[in-house]
Amino acid sequence: MFKYFEPNKIFSITSKAPKYVLLLFIIILSIGLTEALVLSPEDYKQSHSVRIMYVHVPAAWICLGIFSVVTFLSLIGYVFKIRNFFLISKSLAPSGLVFNIIALVTGSIWGKPTWGTWWAWDARITSMLLLALFYILYLIAWRICNNDEKAFKLTTIITILGIINVPIIKYSVDWWNTLHQPASINILSKSSIHTSMLYPLLIMTAAFALFSLLIFLMKYNTELIKIKNKGLDRL
Amino acid sequence: MINEIILMDGYGLYVWSAFAFTLISFTTLYIVTKIQYIKENKKFIAKFGTLNSESAVIAKSQSINKQILSNNSII
Secondary structure: OHHHHOHHHHHHHHOOHHHHHHHHHHHHHHHHHHHHHHHOOOEOOOEHHHHHHHHHHHHHHHHHHHHHHHHHHHHHHHHHOOHHHHHHHHHHHHHHHHHHHHHHHHHHHHHHHHHOOOOOOOHHHHHHHHHHHHHHHHHHHHHHOOOHHHHHHHHHHHHHHHHOHHHHHHHHHHHOOOOOOOOOOOOOOOOOOOHHHHHHHHHHHHHHHHHHHHHHHHHHHHHHHHHHHHHHHHO | OHHHHHHHHHOHHHHHHHHHHHHHHHHHHHHHHHHHHHHHHHHHHHHHHHOOHHHHHHHHOOHHHHHHHHOOOOO
């Protein structure tokens, strides 16, 4: 099964895909922005500030999703010695960090009109900040390790430690009294969000997912060319 | 209508700054990633040019190398 993850096979797809993904991203983002900024209704309590949700929530979902995928691939890559899984993880992490920063900054902007403060050391916000630090540590580990084996080991340890924080982020609003509101969207039970707000949110989530795919493809190609550059040095 | 979209009952500054920050972050990440890609691609092409004919034949036999050389402007 793992032969399908060989760089030769993947590169033939990743080298052609970015331009199509970019085009699709622009189309979906345009629809999402029109829905989020113009067509969706204002909230009866939060008024127009609720529109910040359309960038804040998808960014938070995607940064959590990317960190979970990075951890899973690092762990499987380390156990089964699949170098390409580390390459995929390394290429995913930069967009994960950027989405984490977007979630923190837009959350802070949302906090000012809603709670009257830009920042609070609340369980959800603090655990999200901690996740950003794990992303930074992960990316630094790749930069400082000259030896591949050492980098694989160190990045796997960082992701395993960081993944402990992911359920804490998810359930922090239930476990502690926080300023942050509880989840409005539940997969297993009925969501408390109206469809007029849910659809723009899902469209923006799709746009953000496409953007992370685009960055991943570009970054993965760059990493493969870097490896090939080293290969040319040996010839 | 336009004023309503821009001002948003006094929340415009917060809403627009959140969206602007997101789009600026996207653009920055895209440009940085693209620059890194172009830099590595140029380095590869330059290195390939310095190979002797025997090494160039070996390098060209690898499918990824051929694809890198033929995909200079993929993004």
